[in-house]
Amino acid sequence: MRHHLLRLSGGALTLALAGLGLSQTATADVVSRGALMATTCYACHGTDGRSSGTIPSIYGYPTEIMVAQMLAFRDGTRPSTVMDRHATGYTDEEIRLIAEHFSTLR
Amino acid sequence: MTTQISRRHFLRALGAGGAATALAACGTLSDSRKTKGQVVVVGGGSGGATAAKYLKRFDPNLDVVLIEPIPRHYTCYGSNWYLGGLTRMDRLAQTFTVLRDTHGIQVIHDTVTAIDRDNHKVHLAGGDRLSYQKLVLSPGIDFRYDAVAGYGPEVAETIPHAWKAGPQTQTLRRQLEAMPDGGVFVMVVPGNPFRCPPGPYERASLVAHYFKQHKPRSKIIILDNKETFSKQGLFMDGWQQLYGNMIEWVPSSQGGQVEEVDAATRTVYADGGLTRFQADVLNFIPPQEAGRIAVESGLTGATGWCPVNQLTFESAMDPDIFIIGDASIAGQMPKSGHSANTQGKVAAAAIVRTMAGMEMLALSTVNTCYSLVGPEYGISIAAVYRYSDGEITGVPGSGGVSPADASLHFRRQEARYAQGWYDSITADIWG
Ligand SMILES: Cc1cc2nc3c(=O)[nH]c(=O)nc-3n(C[C@H](O)[C@H](O)[C@H](O)COP(=O)(O)OP(=O)(O)OC[C@H]3O[C@@H](n4cnc5c(N)ncnc54)[C@H](O)[C@@H]3O)c2cc1C
Numbered sequence: 001m002r003h004h005l006l007r008l009s010g011g012a013l014t015l016a017l018a019g020l021g022l023s024q025t026a027t028a029d030v031v032s033r034g035a036l037m038a039t040t041c042y043a044c045h046g047t048d049g050r051s052s053g054t055i056p057s058i059y060g061y062p063t064e065i066m067v068a069q070m071l072a073f074r075d076g077t078r079p080s081t082v083m084d085r086h087a088t089g090y091t092d093e094e095i096r097l098i099a100e101h102f103s104t105l106r
Numbered sequence: 107m108t109t110q111i112s113r114r115h116f117l118r119a120l121g122a123g124g125a126a127t128a129l130a131a132c133g134t135l136s137d138s139r140k141t142k143g144q145v146v147v148v149g150g151g152s153g154g155a156t157a158a159k160y161l162k163r164f165d166p167n168l169d170v171v172l173i174e175p176i177p178r179h180y181t182c183y184g185s186n187w188y189l190g191g192l193t194r195m196d197r198l199a200q201t202f203t204v205l206r207d208t209h210g211i212q213v214i215h216d217t218v219t220a221i222d223r224d225n226h227k228v229h230l231a232g233g234d235r236l237s238y239q240k241l242v243l244s245p246g247i248d249f250r251y252d253a254v255a256g257y258g259p260e261v262a263e264t265i266p267h268a269w270k271a272g273p274q275t276q277t278l279r280r281q282l283e284a285m286p287d288g289g290v291f292v293m294v295v296p297g298n299p300f301r302c303p304p305g306p307y308e309r310a311s312l313v314a315h316y317f318k319q320h321k322p323r324s325k326i327i328i329l330d331n332k333e334t335f336s337k338q339g340l341f342m343d344g345w346q347q348l349y350g351n352m353i354e355w356v357p358s359s360q361g362g363q364v365e366e367v368d369a370a371t372r373t374v375y376a377d378g379g380l381t382r383f384q385a386d387v388l389n390f391i392p393p394q395e396a397g398r399i400a401v402e403s404g405l406t407g408a409t410g411w412c413p414v415n416q417l418t419f420e421s422a423m424d425p426d427i428f429i430i431g432d433a434s435i436a437g438q439m440p441k442s443g444h445s446a447n448t449q450g451k452v453a454a455a456a457i458v459r460t461m462a463g464m465e466m467l468a469l470s471t472v473n474t475c476y477s478l479v480g481p482e483y484g485i486s487i488a489a490v491y492r493y494s495d496g497e498i499t500g501v502p503g504s505g506g507v508s509p510a511d512a513s514l515h516f517r518r519q520e521a522r523y524a525q526g527w528y529d530s531i532t533a534d535i536w537g
Contacts, residue, residue: 031164031455033467039160039451040471043444044523046530047537053529054522081508081519082488086472089490089504094470 034097041098048105060106066099145457146228146238148218148399150174150202152181152443153244153431155535156450158211161242164458171236172205173228175217179536180271182302183443184528189268189279190312191319192481198271200536221403223424240457243405243412243421244431244446245397246270247301250410253393254294256367265369265388269301281387282313287321289386294364294374295330296393299411301432301441303336304487306391308477311341314349315480326353327383329374330362331393336440337477337487337507344479344517396433411435416498418456418466419449428453437498439491444473447531468493470501476524484520 038049041058045051049059058066072078073087074095087095147158150172158172178199187193202213220229221243227235249267251258257265268278282291291313295306310326317324334357335341345353356362361381364374372385395401395410405423407413412429413422416437421427430453431446439445448471456466474488489505491498508520 031458033469036451036455036467037469037471040448040469042534043447043472043531044474044527047534051526051530052533054526055530081516081523082474082486085488085505086474086490087504089472089492089501090470 032097032101034101037094038098038101049102058102061099061102063096063099063103066102067095070095070099144169144171144236144238145240145242146236147172147242147244148228149244149246149397149431150176150179150205150213151244151246151431151446152531152535153246153446153450154242155179155200155202155205156447157242157244157428157430157454158450159205159209159535160451160454161457162209162211164454165461166210168458168461169212170210171212171214172202173214173216173218173230173236174202175215175231176272177201177215180275181443181528181532182269182271182305183531185268185271185275186305186309186312187478188275189282189309190315190478190481192312192315192478195276200532202536204537218399221399221427223403223427226426239426240461241427242450242453242457243397243400243427243429243433244450245399245433247394247396247432247441248398248401249392250395251392253296254364254367254390256369257390257392261367261369265367265372265390267391268389269305269391269394278387278389282316285321285324285386288323289321289325290384291317291324291326291387292372292374292383292385292389293326293328294367294388294390295328295332295335295362296391297331297358299441300391300394302443302475303440304341304475304477306330307335307337307341308479309389310353310355311345311348311477311479314345314352317352318349324352327385328353328355328362329364329376329383330356331358331364332362333357333359336475337485339510340485340507341477341479343510344483344485348480348483394432396429400429400433405429407435409435416496417468417493418460419453420456428457437491437493438489438500439473439498440475442473442475443531444475444527447535448473450535474527476520476527478521478524479517480521482521483514483517484522484524485517486520486523 044055045058051057070087073080073083147154158170161168161170180198184198205211206213217231218228219231226238229235266274266278268274310328361376364376366375372388374383396406396412400412405412405421412434414429414434419428419430421429430449432441470492472490476486485508487507490501492501
């Protein structure tokens with residue numbers, strides 16, 4: 001929620017700046033590769049990894065734990081219903097980028 | 107009216123930012139909006155609503171307008187659960203209040219009747235014209251009524267397709283409820299590609315669940331215009347286990363290719379009239395193409411679907427129009443709600459990055475389609491997709507279907523995750 005308010009006020013400010021004829025360029029940085037790849041997780045794990053249903057939340061996971069879990073799904077040492085089928089599609093680098101993004105959501 | 111909404115938002119947004127003093131310098135938003143660039147999104151379903159929300163998330167400074175005629179969007183996902191008696195119709199209704207009030211998207215309930223590509227304007231049925239700098243199109247599907255003799259919009263009231271959720275789904279449910287025990291439910295299923303490849307077989311499963319409880323002598327016949335189908339082994343195993351011989355699947359080579367429908371008697375003909383099936387309840391799912399507005403705007407190719415740059419979802423016909431969801435040709439990605447959701451985010455990022463003068467990034471994304479064979483029996487198909495060399499393809503060695511020899515505990519777990527997926531994705535799109 002706090003995150004949300006900050007976002008909204010940021011939007012209001014830029015909206016106001018735009019109205020004053022000033023431009024604002026920082027926003028595009030938000031869509032980094034890690035941030036964008038993480039959005040694909042949201043369909044099951046909820047927006048920003050906050051799940052409201054039966055699928056576990058992954059919001060705010062520490063990077064190293066998420067990386068370790070994904071690698072365990074990938075090599076089959078951690079059993080799962082579907083995560084093994086996902087983890088096998090990602091490179092080490094992609095897993096790290098996604099994990100780093102989730103750890104920044106606090 | 108649209109102006110009022112947007113002004114209210116503008117004021118609220120300014121209030122939240124504590125920058126109300128800046129208002130005086132702005133003039134009226136309605137004037138500036140006509141001249142300033144904005145992104146217009148057509149269609150508030152899985153793809154369009156996601157794109158609108160993520161455009162705002164990625165760049166709160168953007169002016170985003172979402173145009174959708176229906177104030178309550180009923181998701182197709184979950185509509186088979188309703189047909190099987192597992193959920194209520196109102197549980198499938200999504201509204202646009204949060205997108206409007208929390209995310210600051212201007213929502214207009216109207217239909218786009220034309221896209222004036224030369225002048226970057228959309229025409230609305232209500233008479234308004236809106237300028238766009240970039241247009242996102244997610245109109246879903248429309249039906250090719252010319253494909254099979256005897257089936258057209260005029261008979262859809264009595265022979266429902268129920269392939270767009272809403273009144274059609276309720277019509278089909280009422281017919282199933284009215285059918286006597288011992289009746290025959292016939293489903294006619296199109297060839298590939300079509301919306302939701304496992305959808306027809308989940309529907310047959312859950313109607314069988316309903317019959318098993320209330321009309322156990324009834325039968326289900328699937329007439330399929332193809333030779334194999336999604337999650338086939340898992341579905342057929344589950345059918346055998348849960349419903350015995352209640353469901354019969356007929357592939358195209360064995361009489362499944364329907365050529366004619368006689369709506370008055372609910373009879374379908376295949377094999378040049380040699381094979382004939384008479385139904386008590388008939389569910390005809392016609393072959394499909396991109397939503398009409400895409401076809402009429404010259405954005406479809408020979409196949410009836412929209413070719414796009416598969417990195418950005420920019421139309422191959424128009425660099426300022428992005429086409430996502432079922433209407434688009436997205437390499438190996440299936441026509442699913444999950445795909446449409448992913449594509450909405452990709453197109454939103456591509457637009458925001460393009461406007462900032464940055465190139466789009468190549469990504470890996472996932473798709474998972476859960477299906478219920480029974481209330482406690484879930485199966486899934488998953489894949490990871492990657493863009494390379496101009497195309498989206500599945501990453502070799504990843505994805506696949508649920509294991510064939512899984513325990514009932516595993517199936518129950520996946521049934522629970524199917525509901526979890528519904529809760530998460532609908533919140534991600536409309537929440
Ligand atoms: C029975 C069934 C079960 C399914 N189950 C699943 C599932 O379990 N998982 C899954 O991932 N997918 C599932 N799907 C598929 C999923 O519903 C679709 O793939 C998804 O809805 C596609 O999103 P879209 O945005 O392309 O189209 P839609 O969600 O159909 O949205 C299109 C919207 O555009 C609007 N529109 C059209 N033309 C205009 C116009 N001219 N002006 C303004 N608005 C317009 C329409 O009113 C509509 O709201 C299922 C489908 C069916 C039929």
